Amino acid sequence: MMRALVALTRREVLRLARNPQAIITSLMLPVLYLVLFGQAFDLERIGGGLLPQSAFLLAYRGAPSYFSYFAAGMTGFVAVTATLFIGANVIFDRLFGVLKRTAASPASATAIFGSRLIAGTIQPIGLAFLVLGFSVLLGHLGLAGLDVTASLSVLGLVEILLAIVILSAMFASLFLAIGFSIETPQTYFAVVNAINLPVLLTSAALFAWGLMPPWFQTIASFNPITIAVTVVRENLFAGARAYYPYGPEVYLLGLLVWALAMFVIATLLARRALAPKR
Amino acid sequence: MTLAIQAEALSKTYKGQVKAVENVSFAVEAGEAYGFLGPNGAGKTTTVAMLTAGLVPTAGHAVVDGVDVIREPSTLKKRIGIVFQESTADSDLTGRENLSLAAALFNVPRRDAAGRIDSLLERMQIGEAADRLAKTYSGGMRRRLELAVGIIHSPKVLFLDEPTLGLDPQGRAGFWRYVEQLRKDHGMTVFITTHYLEEADNICDRIAIIDRGHIVATGSPSELKDRLGGDVVTVRPTRPEPTLEATLRAIPGVSSVGSAEGAYRVKAANGEKLVPALVDACTRAGVGLATVSLKRPSLDEVFLEFTGREYREDDAVSATDRAVRIGQVQQAFGRARR
Numbered sequence: 001m002m003r004a005l006v007a008l009t010r011r012e013v014l015r016l017a018r019n020p021q022a023i024i025t026s027l028m029l030p031v032l033y034l035v036l037f038g039q040a041f042d043l044e045r046i047g048g049g050l051l052p053q054s055a056f057l058l059a060y061r062g063a064p065s066y067f068s069y070f071a072a073g074m075t076g077f078v079a080v081t082a083t084l085f086i087g088a089n090v091i092f093d094r095l096f097g098v099l100k101r102t103a104a105s106p107a108s109a110t111a112i113f114g115s116r117l118i119a120g121t122i123q124p125i126g127l128a129f130l131v132l133g134f135s136v137l138l139g140h141l142g143l144a145g146l147d148v149t150a151s152l153s154v155l156g157l158v159e160i161l162l163a164i165v166i167l168s169a170m171f172a173s174l175f176l177a178i179g180f181s182i183e184t185p186q187t188y189f190a191v192v193n194a195i196n197l198p199v200l201l202t203s204a205a206l207f208a209w210g211l212m213p214p215w216f217q218t219i220a221s222f223n224p225i226t227i228a229v230t231v232v233r234e235n236l237f238a239g240a241r242a243y244y245p246y247g248p249e250v251y252l253l254g255l256l257v258w259a260l261a262m263f264v265i266a267t268l269l270a271r272r273a274l275a276p277k278r
Numbered sequence: 279m280t281l282a283i284q285a286e287a288l289s290k291t292y293k294g295q296v297k298a299v300e301n302v303s304f305a306v307e308a309g310e311a312y313g314f315l316g317p318n319g320a321g322k323t324t325t326v327a328m329l330t331a332g333l334v335p336t337a338g339h340a341v342v343d344g345v346d347v348i349r350e351p352s353t354l355k356k357r358i359g360i361v362f363q364e365s366t367a368d369s370d371l372t373g374r375e376n377l378s379l380a381a382a383l384f385n386v387p388r389r390d391a392a393g394r395i396d397s398l399l400e401r402m403q404i405g406e407a408a409d410r411l412a413k414t415y416s417g418g419m420r421r422r423l424e425l426a427v428g429i430i431h432s433p434k435v436l437f438l439d440e441p442t443l444g445l446d447p448q449g450r451a452g453f454w455r456y457v458e459q460l461r462k463d464h465g466m467t468v469f470i471t472t473h474y475l476e477e478a479d480n481i482c483d484r485i486a487i488i489d490r491g492h493i494v495a496t497g498s499p500s501e502l503k504d505r506l507g508g509d510v511v512t513v514r515p516t517r518p519e520p521t522l523e524a525t526l527r528a529i530p531g532v533s534s535v536g537s538a539e540g541a542y543r544v545k546a547a548n549g550e551k552l553v554p555a556l557v558d559a560c561t562r563a564g565v566g567l568a569t570v571s572l573k574r575p576s577l578d579e580v581f582l583e584f585t586g587r588e589y590r591e592d593d594a595v596s597a598t599d600r601a602v603r604i605g606q607v608q609q610a611f612g613r614a615r616r
Contacts, residue, residue, distance in 0.1 A: 003385065008383075019370070097364045097366035277334065
């Protein structure tokens with residue numbers, strides 16, 4: 001199974017590398033959000049600087065500015081938008097016969113699904129770190145930028161990496177599950193859009209925690225994007241852990257539960273899709 | 279006799295109660311080229327899908343190379359090769375990468391894979407384009423690449439599901455040359471579905487004619503053609519003529535007369551000699567003829583004989599067709615008589 005898994009993953013990576021347009025397109029959206037949305041919501045200017053910094057620290061759960069809070073949240077955002085295409089690729093591979101050819105080979109459904117899951121997880125990792133780097137750069141260009149106030153440890157970086165990997169794997173599983181269950185690209189994108197926006201908008205990726213009403217906070221706290229970006233924020237901002245009930249390890253565990261649940265569902269659906277038709 | 283494929287009472291009913299294949303039984307000997315011939319929607323692809331573990335039969339069972347297709351689909355997939363009617367090569371990979379991927383999926387020993395890939399690329403005459411993306415290949419090159427992918431693991435049984443669909447005659451001829459060579463070199467059993475009658479005639483040792491999900495005739499191409507009993511002259515009167523059948527039967531040399539879809543099929547050992555006598559007899563009987571056509575024994579005629587319907591694939595018109603417009607015949611005949 002390992003040989004098939006490696007060969008199929010290589011195929012996915014090669015295809016990705018040969019389509020730089022796809023990578024550039026994936027970068028465009030977060031860049032626009034950072035340059036436009038992030039700058040426009042510079043909430044610290046409210047009240048002409050009369051509101052105390054502590055009020056903002058509370059609202060942003062330890063992040064020094066809205067942009068810093070938002071930039072950390074964008075790592076969750078790219079995990080959703082970049083994994084979306086891995087499910088679409090299943091649909092196109094089915095339409096162009098590639099999936100039929102692969103399913104007719106002795107390669108197991110686990111290898112076929114697993115290779116796409118791995119490929120789907122790789123891209124957001126790079127994008128997430130690019131987003132963080134670009135956000136820091138914006139601050140040096142005289143714009144609102146990401147201000148990393150904590151001293152980052154290796155463990156902290158590993159935790160950030162794990163949060164992005166697990167969240168990407170979860171969303172890659174979700175979109176693969178949809179891709180394996182749906183026949184046409186139109187239906188796929190309709191379903192994905194119906195899921196995407198509500199999931200993003202009920203998370204704490206974009207909205208300041210302190211501005212959410214309590215009921216919204218309750219919903220957001222269970223959202224996997226919130227859980228993942230919490231791990232990122234706890235590690236990027238000094239004193240941020242005081243604003244959260246748990247440490248990053250607990251959030252990583254919660255995220256893992258989400259990812260495993262989605263992985264099991266997606267694997268079952270992929271197996272069904274790749275099995276002989278009845 | 280070793281059987282490579284044995285199908286017993288295979289049936290497939292899709293949702294909505296569409297019976298695609300019903301009670302189909304046949305056996306293919308090892309090393310044989312066996313053709314499944316029929317028009318679109320006859321059940322050819324459904325049968326291939328059931329034999330290659332792509333589709334679970336509603337009833338019946340099949341064994342391919344000693345493997346039960348329903349119980350052991352994973353084992354089966356290791357032993358067979360398939361060339362689908364649609365292109366399944368990955369356009370974003372080169373020809374070599376497509377083969378390399380297939381070699382890994384079929385677990386071709388690593389030490390053999392590179393050599394086998396090079397050999398196949400050369401043999402299929404895509405060696406020079408091996409490192410080009412498959413999306414730049416012509417239709418014929420893609421088909422040859424599909425064939426190379428289908429045999430990368432040296433399967434004992436190769437399924438070719440309308441493999442030349444969409445190819446020009448030159449591309450089709452070239453494709454079949456490779457298949458013939460494979461059979462000679464490896465003694466591979468080849469199961470072919472096609473709606474090109476000439477292909478079936480030239481390639482297959484035996485043929486099953488499938489129509490509306492049923493096998494209506496089997497035999498070697500020559501056996502099937504022999505069953506026709508000679509040439510067939512098809513006569514279509516300008517209007518229904520009840521006495522025409524008796525008139526035709528009375529012509530010397532006619533062995534039988536049948537009717538279908540408003541036309542009469544007259545069989546005779548020598549059709550060319552029969553035509554003048556036939557036109558003459560009809561003229562004397564006062565029967566107006568719309569068309570008269572002469573056909574040598576061909577699979578077109580075999581198909582018509584066993585299904586009662588014309589073979590309607592545009593691309594499948596036999597080169598032996600000798601359709602003659604009655605106007606021309608009667609004109610020529612009239613001139614000759616004068």
